[in-house]
Amino acid sequence: MPQTYQSITVNAPIERVWGQLSNFHDMSWAPHVVERCDAVGDKTGTEPGAQRVLNEAFHETLLEVDPVGHQLRYSIDDGPSPVSSADVRNYIGTIHLVADTINNTTLVEWASSWESANDEAESFCHGIYVALLKELAQQ
Numbered sequence: 001m002p003q004t005y006q007s008i009t010v011n012a013p014i015e016r017v018w019g020q021l022s023n024f025h026d027m028s029w030a031p032h033v034v035e036r037c038d039a040v041g042d043k044t045g046t047e048p049g050a051q052r053v054l055n056e057a058f059h060e061t062l063l064e065v066d067p068v069g070h071q072l073r074y075s076i077d078d079g080p081s082p083v084s085s086a087d088v089r090n091y092i093g094t095i096h097l098v099a100d101t102i103n104n105t106t107l108v109e110w111a112s113s114w115e116s117a118n119d120e121a122e123s124f125c126h127g128i129y130v131a132l133l134k135e136l137a138q139q
Helices: 014-021 121-139
Strands: 003-010 037-040 051-054 056-067 073-076 088-100 106-115
Touching: 003 121, 014 121, 073 106, 088 121, 106 121
Parallel strands: none
Antiparallel strands: 003 106, 037 051, 051 056, 056 073, 073 088, 088 106
């Protein structure tokens, strides 16, 4: 099963970082990577089942929000190749935050896994997530 893992330490307390990431419909913290985030359906951005379309290409669904554990899980339901529904199945992404209370910083871990006959999605997704995490750290 292909997978990716990226992490970064953000120079901000966990509450601030969680405030930026916990609303699935708000990607304003990454304007150089996500130019457009359209909510789909009636669910709010903090409600499991919320759906969005990023950059008019990536169709995603929020699966779980855990404000106590500072974690969210989502699926990519369709998108451009190599993450299209024809290329991958069962794509699950997880964002998890860990507080460093001594330094008042936050470790952000972003992992994903999926089923695929090839490994093209691995480098594709890794590059996107690295760019997203860099944007987050600059906020």
